[in-house]
Amino acid sequence: MDENLNTEVADSLQIHMKSLQKRIxxxxxxxxxxxxxxxxxxxKKIIEGNKTPIEDTERQKFDExxxxxxxxxxxxxxxxxxxxxxxxxxxxxxxxxxxxGQRFYGFASEGQMDPTVESEIFKALQKTRLISGxxxxxxxxxxxxxxxxxxxxxxxISLFLRTNLKEAAIDGYSGEEVSExxxxxxxxxxxxxxxxxxxxxxxxxxxxxxxxxxxxxxCLSREYKYFFWRENLDxxxxxxxxxxxxxxxxxxxxxxxxxxxxHNYRRCITSFEIFRCNERFEDDxxxxxxxxxxxxxxxxxxxxxxxxxxxxxxLESPNVIDELLDVETTPRKPQYIMAPEIPLVLHSCExxxxxxxxxxxAKQALHTHLEKECRSYKLQAAIFNEALLSSSxxxxxxNQLNSxxxxxxxxxxxxxxxxxxxxxxxxxxxxxAGGGNKKTPxxxxxxxx
Numbered sequence: 001m002d003e004n005l006n007t008e009v010a011d012s013l014q015i016h017m018k019s020l021q022k023r024i025x026x027x028x029x030x031x032x033x034x035x036x037x038x039x040x041x042x043x044k045k046i047i048e049g050n051k052t053p054i055e056d057t058e059r060q061k062f063d064e065x066x067x068x069x070x071x072x073x074x075x076x077x078x079x080x081x082x083x084x085x086x087x088x089x090x091x092x093x094x095x096x097x098x099x100x101g102q103r104f105y106g107f108a109s110e111g112q113m114d115p116t117v118e119s120e121i122f123k124a125l126q127k128t129r130l131i132s133g134x135x136x137x138x139x140x141x142x143x144x145x146x147x148x149x150x151x152x153x154x155x156x157i158s159l160f161l162r163t164n165l166k167e168a169a170i171d172g173y174s175g176e177e178v179s180e181x182x183x184x185x186x187x188x189x190x191x192x193x194x195x196x197x198x199x200x201x202x203x204x205x206x207x208x209x210x211x212x213x214x215x216x217x218x219c220l221s222r223e224y225k226y227f228f229w230r231e232n233l234d235x236x237x238x239x240x241x242x243x244x245x246x247x248x249x250x251x252x253x254x255x256x257x258x259x260x261x262x263h264n265y266r267r268c269i270t271s272f273e274i275f276r277c278n279e280r281f282e283d284d285x286x287x288x289x290x291x292x293x294x295x296x297x298x299x300x301x302x303x304x305x306x307x308x309x310x311x312x313x314x315l316e317s318p319n320v321i322d323e324l325l326d327v328e329t330t331p332r333k334p335q336y337i338m339a340p341e342i343p344l345v346l347h348s349c350e351x352x353x354x355x356x357x358x359x360x361x362a363k364q365a366l367h368t369h370l371e372k373e374c375r376s377y378k379l380q381a382a383i384f385n386e387a388l389l390s391s392s393x394x395x396x397x398x399n400q401l402n403s404x405x406x407x408x409x410x411x412x413x414x415x416x417x418x419x420x421x422x423x424x425x426x427x428x429x430x431x432x433a434g435g436g437n438k439k440t441p442x443x444x445x446x447x448x449x
Contacts, residue, residue: 088132090160092139092209093189096356097121100200100373101151102342108145117201118142121157124196130161130189141215143349144222147299149341153204154223154348158215163187191362199373202366205356221270221350223292226305227277227343230285233312235274241311241318242272242289244325245304252424253324253333254304255297259427262297265327269293290347305339307415315412323416332420 097117105113109122125131131138140159146152164187189206197203252265271292279286289305307324310316323330358366422430 089163089166091163091165092158092211092213093161094156094158094207094209094213094215094351094354094356095189095193096204096206097155097157098153098202098204099151099155101146101149103200104148106146106148106150107142107152107155113148117146117155120198120201121193124193125161127196128192130187130192131159132162135159141217143215143219144296144346146344146346147341150344150346151342152346155346156215156219156349156351156354158209158213161187161189188359188362190358191365194362194366194369199369202369204366205358207354207356209354215349218351219295219349220352221292221294222296223290223347223350224296224301225345225347226289226291226301226339227345228287228289228305228309229281230287233287233309234314235287235312237314237318238308238312239274241308241321242274244318244321245269245291246272249325250327251297251300251304251325252327253330254300254307256299256303256338257333257421257424257427258298259424260431265297265424267293267295267297267300299338301344302338302341303336306336309339310336310412310415316415320415330416331423331425334415334418334420336415336418 099107099117101107101117104115104117104120105111107117109116109119122131138159141157143156146155164185190203193203246269248266248268250265251267255265257265269291271290273290275288275290277286277288289308291301291304307316307320311318311320324334
């Protein structure tokens with residue numbers, strides 16, 4: 001009897017399964033028909049007033065007819081919104097950008113590596129429908145580019161964005177300055193973009209800009225900070241050496257040379273400082289180097305700091321700065337390792353006439369987010385410190401066993417006695433002779449660290 005019952009249950013389940021399989025085929029056929037109809041649909045969605053896709057999405061709620069909402073989203077996605085956005089008024093806007101560079105392959109997205117800060121920003125601009133067209137049409141420019149791992153709290157980009165203020169646009173583009181009061185009716189660019197950007201990128205403020213503004217060429221100066229633990233470094237002698245950088249010099253021995261694209265290596269450093277930060281770890285103190293100049297060469301800051309560290313350790317004399325800046329007597333750069341990229345931060349970029357602003361709501365949200373991130377990293381540091389304390393006993397025991405075995409440190413080779421890289425003239429001669437046929441990437445050397 002039990003066997004008959006099991007047979008009946010199995011037969012019933014098989015019939016039910018066949019019914020479901022048939023229904024799946026019917027739904028797939030229906031889905032294919034709907035997709036074909038949607039692919040032929042051409043519609044326009046005009047964005048009015050202060051309504052934004054983010055605000056619309058927040059108002060949407062899933063109701064009982066969820067399938068209908070999903071179909072509507074598919075239809076919106078397939079619509080040709082670019083045509084509608086292209087005819088909306090636009091204005092030239094400068095954005096101040098903060099990013100923590102550790103997970104990014106640099107700022108610029110011209111290479112094949114991903115993610116980059118720039119690629120994430122453009123994803124956000126497209127998602128919020130603030131742009132239409134490519135970078136050339138948008139007249140996009142950046143104050144410069146930072147390398148993999150380098151962070152910023154003051155990077156600036158400029159481009160044409162959608163605006164709510166028709167009086168701010170001429171022929172679809174901005175050409176007039178608008179008062180701060182009237183900007184209250186403008187799109188809240190900071191709030192809108194920060195909602196969709198990843199947590200390690202934030203817009204700090206926005207400013208109206210002249211129609212001919214360029215974040216790269218309109219920049220008056222750039223300022224960097226490089227953080228480091230003092231350890232056994234002689235800060236006084238580092239200050240003495242660092243002051244030698246101030247003024248206009250040829251920095252070809254303090255950069256990664258790009259002879260194919262850069263022919264002038266003279267740059268002007270306007271200020272140099274070394275100061276203590278409000279951070280300690282055990283008996284050590286956090287310090288920072290602050291360097292300000294009109295523009296910088298590729299890896300210039302990291303090369304300058306690397307030589308300063310050698311001087312601070314007593315391995316080089318401060319006079320080595322003078323020798324490396326004298327390209328007549330030192331035409332070839334000695335081989336040395338650059339300082340690491342993670343402690344380097346683009347602190348600020350200076351422009352004439354720009355006034356970055358941020359709504360009170362956006363400012364509060366930004367402050368809350370940054371405070372949350374700071375607390376998160378403090379917690380991570382506490383965990384690593386706990387692990388360090390836990391391992392200290394084992395380390396002490398190991399040191400006691402190996403106290404008689406001392407590791408022999410490698411002898412320091414003075415910079416002036418080291419092998420050198422080819423000079424600029426030698427590199428150019430090789431390129432002109434056909435040795436540089438390989439395509440060389442063009443770098444924005446106004447700021448490449």
